[in-house]
Amino acid sequence: MEDIRKTLFYEQKNGYDLIDTRERTLVEDYAADYMRFLDTSRTEREAVANAIDEAEEYGFVPFEPGMELKPGMKIYQCNRGKALMLAVIGTESLANGAVIAGAHVDCPRIDLKQNPLYEEDELAYFKTHYYGGIKKTQWVAIPLELHGVVALKNGESVEVIIGRNQGEPRFVITDLLPHLAADQMKKTMAEGITGEGLNILIGSIPYADDGKDKVKLAVMSLLNDSYGITEEDFLSAELCAVPAFDVTEIGFDRSLIGGYGHDDRSCAYAELKAIFTVENPRRTCVCILADKEEIGSNGVTGMQSAAFDCFMEDLCAIQQVPLRRCYENSFCLSADVCNAYDPNFPEVSEKCNDAKINYGMGICKFTGSRGKYNTSDATAELVAEVRRIFSDRQVIWQMAELGKVDQGGGGTIAMYMANRNINTIDAGVPVLSMHAPFEVVSKFDCYMTYKGVLAAFQS
Numbered sequence: 001m002e003d004i005r006k007t008l009f010y011e012q013k014n015g016y017d018l019i020d021t022r023e024r025t026l027v028e029d030y031a032a033d034y035m036r037f038l039d040t041s042r043t044e045r046e047a048v049a050n051a052i053d054e055a056e057e058y059g060f061v062p063f064e065p066g067m068e069l070k071p072g073m074k075i076y077q078c079n080r081g082k083a084l085m086l087a088v089i090g091t092e093s094l095a096n097g098a099v100i101a102g103a104h105v106d107c108p109r110i111d112l113k114q115n116p117l118y119e120e121d122e123l124a125y126f127k128t129h130y131y132g133g134i135k136k137t138q139w140v141a142i143p144l145e146l147h148g149v150v151a152l153k154n155g156e157s158v159e160v161i162i163g164r165n166q167g168e169p170r171f172v173i174t175d176l177l178p179h180l181a182a183d184q185m186k187k188t189m190a191e192g193i194t195g196e197g198l199n200i201l202i203g204s205i206p207y208a209d210d211g212k213d214k215v216k217l218a219v220m221s222l223l224n225d226s227y228g229i230t231e232e233d234f235l236s237a238e239l240c241a242v243p244a245f246d247v248t249e250i251g252f253d254r255s256l257i258g259g260y261g262h263d264d265r266s267c268a269y270a271e272l273k274a275i276f277t278v279e280n281p282r283r284t285c286v287c288i289l290a291d292k293e294e295i296g297s298n299g300v301t302g303m304q305s306a307a308f309d310c311f312m313e314d315l316c317a318i319q320q321v322p323l324r325r326c327y328e329n330s331f332c333l334s335a336d337v338c339n340a341y342d343p344n345f346p347e348v349s350e351k352c353n354d355a356k357i358n359y360g361m362g363i364c365k366f367t368g369s370r371g372k373y374n375t376s377d378a379t380a381e382l383v384a385e386v387r388r389i390f391s392d393r394q395v396i397w398q399m400a401e402l403g404k405v406d407q408g409g410g411g412t413i414a415m416y417m418a419n420r421n422i423n424t425i426d427a428g429v430p431v432l433s434m435h436a437p438f439e440v441v442s443k444f445d446c447y448m449t450y451k452g453v454l455a456a457f458q459s
């Protein structure tokens with residue numbers, strides 16, 4: 001009976017029961033590299049800049065349309081400093097398709113409005129407009145740091161990073177003390193903190209002069225000294241506040257990683273490491289770091305942009321292959337995180353199908369909501385191919401689904417890739433506290449996601 005059970009049942013094991021000490025070392029080494037990347041990649045621009053720096057060390061060169069492409073060549077193209085495409089040219093023609101991995105490097109955050117600076121009752125603030133799906137109550141009373149660029153009329157750009165390094169000042173959105181929160185506590189969590197209430201405290205000392213808005217003037221004068229900007233320059237700025245938490249190991253056993261932006265920089269890094277590792281692939285490997293996923297993948301730097309098609313079409317043109325032929329034979333891992341089953345909230349999960357921490361890379365056949373609405377539901381045949389690729393290369397993985405049916409839902413870039421007639425499936429790292437200022441993933445699952453993307457590239 002035990003034998004029959006073993007043969008017939010699909011049973012999963014904790015990943016740590018399946019790897020040896022040699023692979024445990026690889027998990028730790030990979031996690032250390034990822035933590036360094038995450039610590040210095042707080043915005044999509046910083047993630048892209050760091051990715052390019054590392055790519056150039058691995059021999060990637062900027063792609064020029066019409067350049068000669070030899071098998072094994074490593075190229076990249078940056079889209080407006082906010083998205084990135086890298087490729088390693090395969091020995092086979094692009095007519096046989098490419099192997100694509102696509103992650104996003106934008107994360108939920110607090111963007112500054114275009115007219116952000118104001119003074120209220122002798123305190124200076126920034127007005128904000130949050131970006132992506134956040135629970136607003138999680139973003140008050142935590143330290144924030146400021147990142148972004150101020151584009152000047154003269155064509156120059158000023159980069160701003162303040163609060164990341166020890167000793168630099170940080171910022172905060174204040175919350176109401178419990179002593180006076182009787183009314184607030186009766187509100188729902190969605191209403192307790194409002195969007196217009198997310199004002200960032202940035203200063204309190206008045207300018208030594210008469211007149212109004214003296215604290216605002218003092219802050220503006222500091223900004224002018226440091227960055228040479230005036231208030232009007234905010235109009236053409238992209239500045240955002242992100243949590244000022246360091247990336248850190250979690251747990252007595254240090255098996256987990258806490259930090260801001262695991263969704264989806266944990267998958268972005270897995271893809272990068274994989275494309276840096278792959279040598280002379282059969283099919284051309286493409287790695288995408290996309291922007292704007294958290295707000296629907298729209299815009300010039302989002303996955304719905306033709307920027308990706310342009311890049312692929314330029315590659316195909318060099319080999320005289322129609323783009324549509326390449327697409328129909330391509331395979332895409334939409335590398336995005338999934339939710340990890342959380343024992344603190346079992347009521348939203350369905351244990352047979354939710355991904356679990358330390359069970360490996362999570363594969364989502366579909367995402368969406370309300371009866372699989374708004375998703376690319378990968379074909380059974382594609383899932384079978386993924387099973388084969390992963391089992392050939394000892395990738396530990398699990399099926400994943402976003403909680404109970406009708407509990408909520410979400411999307412990824414998968415459907416925008418699939419709509420291009422590219423066979424696409426979601427795959428990524430299971431996350432606890434997803435979209436919170438401090439998210440948690442397991443080192444093991446991060447490493448297996450890298451191994452999974454590499455397996456796809458090498459297939």
Ligand code: MN
Binds near residue numbers: 263336337412
């Ligand atoms: Mn995501």
Ligand code: MN
Binds near residue numbers: 263294435
């Ligand atoms: Mn997300």
